[in-house]
Amino acid sequence: MADSKLYEILGVSRTASDSEIKRNYHKLAKEYHPDKNPAAGDRFKEISYAYEILSDPKKRQTYDKYGLKGLQEGGQGGCPPDDLFGKFFDIFGMGGGRPRGRARGEDTIHRLDVSLEDLYLGKTTKLQLSKNVICSHCNGVGGKLGAVVPCRDCQGRGIKITYQRFGPNMTRQLQSQCMTCQGLGETISEKDKCTKCKGKKVVNETKILEVHVEKGMAEFQRIYFRGEGDQLPNTEPGDVIIVLDVKEHEVFQRSPNDDLLIKKEITLTEALCGFQFVLKHLDGRDLLIKHGPGEIIRPGDLKGVRGEGMPHYKNPFEKGNLYVKFDIKFPDNNFATEEQMLQIQSILPPRPDFVMPTGEDVEEVNLMDYVPNERSSRGRQEVYAGDEDEHMHEGPGVECAHQ
Ligand SMILES: [Zn+2]
Ligand SMILES: [Zn+2]
Structure with missing residues (x-):
């Protein structure tokens, strides 16, 4: 779609x-x-x-x-x-x-670092945050009754509008906060200000929030605390929003559909003859993963264990699968004697038929290791140099390909 x-x-x-x-x-x-x-x-x-x-x-x-x-x-x-x-x-x-309804305050967004283990097991964590609450001493008035008057500089609007000329016949309207009242639209004379909040109407308070990270939650998932944002008079407080930030895991990768993926290197012997290994799962369990001989594991093969992935959010008894992507470690050069090589040859499937070509056009060559960029990088440098040359003596007929 x-x-x-x-x-x-x-x-x-x-x-x-x-x-x-x-x-x-x-x-x-x-x-x-x-x-x-x-x-x-x-x-x-x-x-x-x-x-x-x-x-x-x-x-x-x-x-x-x-x-x-x-x-x-x-x-x-x-x-x-x-x-x-x-x-x-x-x-x-x-x-x-x-x-x-009435004006709504800003939401407050906090990031919370969690591990994949936390998302697998679920976790409750306490978050301490400071927020503004309505001053209980003046009930958010800011001073004695009648002491609060509209700001004279901005006629109570909290903003000032100025006009700026730019270009011929054009003016731009600029809006800025009124400095006199800090955008509040009202002032309180110093002597009448509330002693607790100093006329600010709000006081800062420390609040502890209990955050429940549920099983199967996702990276960047948001946890809402409705109305826990900063309080302001005549304003519906915004929410505190916790955004989950998941640390990368050393072993497990999570896919969007709650599968887990690990990479595993096994030796050629294990790939051919079977293997077993222990995987420490996110909840601390040791998973014994066994693979018998008979079915060969090839480089890049993906094998799975059903139901050993991440729990699904809101349905944690159901889980994704665990997948293992295999890489095969081949033995070192010269790991076997000539005699042993012959033994190996006798066990492995025979070589394909080979017919030696005849004639004068046959040339025997040797294989070398791959050398990256030996030619291509030098070639590219020349092109760049040429390009710059062109820029320096720009003449008729030379087009510059500026992006
Ligand atoms: Zn107060
Ligand atoms: Zn003002």
Whole structure:
């Protein structure tokens, strides 16, 4: 299915290069940054999200193939359907979304480092964060009743508008925060300020949040604490959002469908004659993996153990599979005597038939090791040098291929 919403958000085509995506992202992010453009908060989030996906080759591939839904199901999208995903549908006229009430504060986003073990076993962790809460002494008024008056410098709007001329007949309107009231739109005379919050209406408090990392959660998955963001008078507090950052694991790699993958090197002897090895799983169990003789393991072979992958999120008793990708370590040169070589030959399948060609055009040559770039790199350097030459004496008829 051809879903190109994320491309549309960044204003690029589906075939856009990484640098093109990056360039447009920077341009748009600048334009819609909440500092500059407070009303465009949602737009900014969409832009960030689109970039998060399209700048990651793996996620971009998933998205190209399966669309937004694919990212969700694969656990790569990082946002539960009721939030950003829901908002996407909103923009494209598919309903849903939060009802508009009083102003809503900013969400606070924290990253939480977790290991693959944490996601396998689940984990509860305490997170200490500081946040603003309404001052209990003045109930968020900031001072004595009647002491709070609209700012005279900005007529209570909190912002100042100035006009700047640029070019002939053009002016630009600039909006900036009122310095007198710090954008609050009101002032309190020093003597009437609340003694606890010094007129700020809020005080800083330390809060401990208990974060439940559930089995099978995904990288970049968000855990929401509704309304736990900074408090402000007459504002619905935003959420605290914990984003899971998964540390790379030394042994296991996780795929979007909860399979686990390990790489295993075995010797040629093991590949031909069978092997066993112990794998320490993410929960500490020792898995004894056995493979008898008879079925040969070839370089790059992928073998699996059913149900030993990651637990599925919200359904942790079901698990993905564990896959082992094999690499074969061949013996060192001259590992056997000539006599032993003959023994090996006698066991292995015979060589293919060989007929020696006759005539004068037969030439016997030796094999050498591959030498990378011996010719090609020197060749390329010459091309570059030539290119630069051209730039230096640019004359008629010489076209410069500037990108
Ligand atoms: Zn107070
Ligand atoms: Zn003001």
